[in-house]
Amino acid sequence: MTRKRRSFSAAEKAAAVRKHLVDKVPVSQIADQMQVQPTLIHNWVNAVMSQAERAFETPRSTKAGKVKTDRTVIELREKLIAKNEVISELMEENIRSKKDNGEL
Structure with a gap:
């Protein structure tokens, strides 16, 4: 009897991370509610924290980065x-040199 792997939507993952970070609900309690291992919740929290700087990027800085990338590609x-x-x-x-030497 095999268990089918479940997948969670981005909204579900975000809700679980918000519960932990904002509402201060323990990871173990969230994991029990979702019937997953606590390490999965920790992985989601780490993924959010590793990309926190993206929340503060402005469209202008993103556009400048894209122009720089485009310029690099052209170069x-x-x-x-x-x-x-x-x-x-x-x-x-x-x-030519091989033909002159008779090698070809």
């Missing part, structure tokens, strides 16, 4: 194109 693409051109030239030179 990396340009580097890749230049690298591919150099590799292509080296391969052509290598093939």
Whole structure:
């Protein structure tokens, strides 16, 4: 007899974390109500705490980060194109030298 794995929605997880952080309900009591291990509730709390700085980001700072990321992507693409051109030239030179030496 196997037990089917349950999944919880983001709203359910958030409600459990709020109960613990705001209402000061012990994790063990929340875990008993939800019929899960207390470590699962602790994992959800840790996930919320690790991303707390995202709550204070403004759209302006997010947009600036996106522009910086876009600029980085463009620069990396340009580097890749230049690298591919150099590799292509080296391969052509290598093939020419092999033909001259009679290796091909």
